[in-house]
Amino acid sequence: MDPYGIYPPLTPHVVFPDFKSWNPNLNPPISALLFQVLDLVEPTLSFRIWLAVSIACYVAAVILLLRRSSSGLEVGLIAILGVCAAGIMIGLLISMKPNFAVWPVLLFLAGHRVPSVVAIATAVIIAAVHLVIFGPGIYLDWLHLVATDGGRAVFLTNASFAGLAARAGLPALGTALAVALLLRSQRGLFFAGRR
Structure with missing residues (x-):
């Protein structure tokens, strides 16, 4: 199925006065491989599992940041990167959310070359794997959806x-x-x- 399609009732639908819109997947094509794992069970259960995992990750990140903050360490980009702790993890994050590509750029500019290069290399390799498996058409579909959103x-x-x-x-x-x-x-x- 099209990873950027709209599939009621699982695709979130937002309705406000004078505004309504579907909220389709805007993640890059590599996300389709991750989401295929969720296809092993019924779609509604998969949706609930993914929501629970997302909430658990968010809560864990907040707890880690609060611990850093309460121990007097500076909270900010460095603390968030401390949660990831490695260029590979940053690269995996970039492959799912390309807007985080700013992190390795900032790290590189700050003189932290190794994690920056590892992060970019990881993201490029993951994108290349998906390109080989599904071809360039899926990236064109994703870019079109993002551009019109x-x-x-x-x-x-x-x-x-x-x-x-x-x-x-x-x-x-x-x-x-x-x-x-x-x-x-x-x-x-x-x-x-x-x-």
Whole structure:
């Protein structure tokens, strides 16, 4: 089946006054291989398992960050990377969520070359595996869906700068805030890497 298709009732559907939209899978094509494992059981049960795993991972990350915070260590990008702890894990994360590719770029700029290169190499290898298995068509389908999905930025569940700014009617402000935070993070990493 098309990993980017809409399959009621399992595909989330958001309805608000003056707005309704389906919430299809926007993950890159490699996610289809992971999701195939969930096809071993009935779809509704798979959905519930995936939701439970997602919630457990989120809770674990929050607990780890709170522990770091309570012990006086700095919370931020370095603490989050500490949870991943290796370039391979960062590369796996990038293969599922390409927007995290900013991490190895910032690490590289801060002088942490080895984890940065390992992360990018891992993400490229995973993408190449999927390309060999399914061919380039699946990437074209994914890119088309992502390019035409701007309307969902207003979802209340989208807590990104872009989503918050779009709901406020100032979509360009979201991009400006994201770039400013990225530059601020890069500056902090640069100086941290030089100590």
